[in-house]
Amino acid sequence: MERLQYEFAAGQPAARRALTGVVSSGDLEVMLEPGSAGRTTVLVLTSVNGFGAVWQALLNRVFSSAILPAALIEIHDSGATPGVVRMRIDQAFEHAAQGSKP
Numbered sequence: 001m002e003r004l005q006y007e008f009a010a011g012q013p014a015a016r017r018a019l020t021g022v023v024s025s026g027d028l029e030v031m032l033e034p035g036s037a038g039r040t041t042v043l044v045l046t047s048v049n050g051f052g053a054v055w056q057a058l059l060n061r062v063f064s065s066a067i068l069p070a071a072l073i074e075i076h077d078s079g080a081t082p083g084v085v086r087m088r089i090d091q092a093f094e095h096a097a098q099g100s101k102p
Contacts, residue, residue, distance in 0.1 A: 001045060001046070001047060001049075002044075002045075002046050002048070002049045002050070002051075002052070003043070003044070003045055004043070004044040004046070004052050004055055005041065005042070005043050005044070006041070006042045006044075006055070006056065006059050007039060007040070007041055007042075008039070008040045008042070008059070008063035008068075009038065009039065009040075009063070009067070010035065010037075010038060010039055010040040010063075010067065010068055010069060010070035010071065011037070011038075011067045011068065011069055011070060012037050012069060012070060013034040013035055013036065013037055013069060013070045013071070014032060014033070014034040014035065014069035014070065014071045014093070014096040014097075015034070015069070015096055015097055016034065016096050017031075017032060017033050017034070017096065018030075018031075018032045018091075018092045018093070018095035018096040019031050019032075019092070019095075020088045020091040020092045020095060021084075021088045021091075023076045023078050024078055025078055025079065026078065026079050026080060026081070026084075027078055027080055027084060028075055028076060028077040028078060028080040028084065028085060028088055029075070029076040029088075030073060030074075030075050030088040030089055030091070030092040031073070031074045031075075031076075031092075032071050032072070032073050032092040032093065032095075032096055033071060033072045033073075034069075034070065034071060034072075034096075035070040035071045035072045036070055037070050038070060039070055040063065040068065040069075040070055040071045040072075040073065041071075041072050041073070042059055042073045042074075042075065043072075043073070043074045043075065044075045044077060045074070045075065045076050045077065046075075046077035047077065047078055047079060048077065048079050054082075058082050058085055058086070061086075062086060062089055068093055069093065069096065069097070071093075071096070073089070073092070075088075075089075
């Protein structure tokens with residue numbers, strides 16, 4: 001199990017908490033909580049060791065494409081592909097904005 005942490009610039013805090021996905025083979029869970037204005041922290045707990053640079057590149061693309069709300073994000077990964085990672089993060093921000101409850 002590897003633990004990775006990343007920081008990104010952000011806007012105002014996310015409106016509310018959100019939870020997307022499930023921890024299972026080939027998938028992941030994203031838990032999002034409102035963070036401090038201007039900063040998003042992403043903590044990745046992954047069962048696949050040695051992919052820190054891949055996570056960094058993927059998350060750089062996610063958080064450089066637009067100014068997203070400030071959040072504390074915890075990702076529990078079980079070998080998800082980059083496409084699934086992006087989808088789950090997008091879903092979490094969408095749920096937080098729409099008021100969907102975990």
